[in-house]
Amino acid sequence: MSNDEMKKRAAAAALDYVEDDTIIGIGTGSTVNYFIDALARIKHRIEGAVSSSEATTQRLKACKIPVLDLNAAGPLPLYVDGADEVNCHLHMIKGGGGALTREKIVAAASDLFVCIADCSKQVDVLGTFPLPVEVIPMARSYVGRELLKRGGQPVLRENFSTDNGHLILDVYNLAIVDPPKLETELNNIAGVVTVGLFALRPADVLLLGTADEVRVLK
Ligand code: 5RP
Secondary structure, three states, X not given: OOHHHHHHHHHHHHHHHOOOOOEEEEOOXXXXXXHHHHHHOOHHHOOEEEEOXXXXXXXXXXXXXXXXXXXXXXXXXXXXXXOOEEOOOOOEEOOOOOOHHHHHHHHHOXXXXXXXXXXXXEOOOEOOOOEEEEEOHHHHHHHHHHHHHOOOEEEEOOOOOOOOOOEEEEEEOOOEOOHHHXXXXXHOOOOEEEEOEEOOOOOOEEEEEOOOOXXXXX
């Protein structure tokens, strides 16, 4: 079975967490796109969605799912999103698609975070996937030097600007043994907007698509 089929499986399983007449927080990426396609089939049951990126907004609109502003929606019962890596504590690296800041905001405003992923995303130690760090453009070099001091190898994501008009540094060579500690530390570097570590607010449920089943981890 291909990774895409496993993503689709995990995405379909997330429909079980959708409650009637609620507003759903929606992440970004190819796995989430499968979730949006599945959600479109039951869109009459929900009030709408809060989006984590311009790309997701476009896809929701194409599926005729109402897109609501987070400020108007208030606390959300459910957030569904993918991950680039996830460990056994459901700490994640996210931001491969560059939507980490809005993803973190919508996740923070949600009661339940359901992560959907194919089994290739499960790791023992986070950090093989380069850690995305969103930075204010004028702080790019300073933040880069601070990341080097911590053993990382920051690489500017070429020809890329986030939905918020910022840059992304992808940080290689970090073996992230204590994700909450590193998230806190990197968050405190001046000029960092968001670190793509989601450990202080991890997922609550992981739906992992495998060739045989969807494994549920909590
Ligand atoms: C986007 C993300 C995505 O969740 C992550 O990159 C996983 O993407 P995909 O579902 O395409 O594998 O964090 O910013």
